[in-house]
Amino acid sequence: MSFEKRKVSLTFQLGAGDFGAAGQDTITLDGLRCSVNVVHDGIQFARADVQVWGMSLDLMNKLTVTQKFFFEQRPYNSLRISAGGAVCFSGGIMEAWADGRQQPDVMFHVSAASGLVDLSQTIPPTSYNGAVDAGTVVLQIASQIGYGFENGGVNATLNTPYKPGSPKSQIEAICRDVDCNWTVDDVAKVVAIWPKNGARAGEAIPINVETGLVGYPAFTQGGLQFSTLYRPDIDYGRLVRVTTPFSAANGQWTVRALAHRLESNVPNGQWFTDIETSYLDSQA
Incomplete structure (x- = not known):
């Protein structure tokens, strides 16, 4: 694999405010030195830990996210990671800050997780009278947040379900009721379910x-x-x-x-x- 292909692009989108360029809320960083670790282990959704060097002080200040931001109930900033021309992560930023202890080699650190932004939206409770296919219910919830739906073979019925809360809470409750696996793919914008002893839909x-x-x-x-x-x-x-x-x-x-x-x-x-x-x- 050539050095040219080993290119990582980081796209940041502000949840509120802009970068000062005619209201622009999105910026893409190309060609900077960076280290990226994206993990998806099923315990949580995909998580990304990023270290990047060469950012301007103004940009680091604009993108800094600390715990006080959540006390102030600010909307999540978003991060999208593309490597070798393919997107490998998309999610909300949990924390981001500059580390200047090794000046002049200043590093900007970002921790992000998928499912933070779209799955935390406010939606109405989901309810049905009588028996209904579990996949049908998950499809309805996914559609409300603009996501597609992928069923890897779950064939189960819910009886008169009533599921309040966020999209994540509702889908978690349904999958717990029918004992199946699920995940959210923030890159493809898909909610996927599949049997406990199976795999997601698609060819091997x-x-x-x-x-x-x-x-x-x-x-x-x-x-x-x-x-x-x-x-x-x-x-x-x-x-x-x-x-x-x-x-x-x-x-x-x-x-x-x-x-x-x-x-x-x-x-x-x-x-x-x-x-x-x-x-x-x-x-x-």
Whole structure:
């Protein structure tokens, strides 16, 4: 992979205010030295930790987010990360601040999480009289926030459901009732559900040396661990098909955790995706 392809773009959007350029609330930073770690482990939605160097003092001040911002109930700023021409993260910023302890090498740190902005909107309670398909209810909630819906095989019925609260609270309650997995994809703007012992909808993604597999998989109690060159097409809950000289590792596996490790404008910088898979629904 060439150095040119190892380019990370950071797009910030203010929840309130502007950058002073005719009301512009969005700015994209290209070509700066940065380190990015995007993690999605199923415990929470995708999270991003970013360190970037070379920003102006004015811009760092404008983008700073500390705990007092939430006490003041300010709307979330947003971050979108594109690496190698593909978006790998989109979400709300939880905190952002400058670290000048190593001057003149000043670093700006950002922590962000998906699901913070759209899934915290205020929507009416969702209710039905009688029996209704769980997927139909999740689809209705997703539609209210402008998201698509993906059902990976959940076939369950709710009886006279009444779900108040935020979109996240409502969907969580439904998936708890029918005992299924779910996630939100802020990049594709999709809410996805799938059975506990299954995977998200879609074809299995090939994992082998030709597609970027680095070394060999390691076996765990729950499945496999392996690394590939950066793969933005792989996400939590997706099905992957592994092909290696280790025959026991070959077959289909469900992604239960992944992390993108990316560095731009760093000599010999990282450009990898670390993946953990589950034996659940593994097939030869």
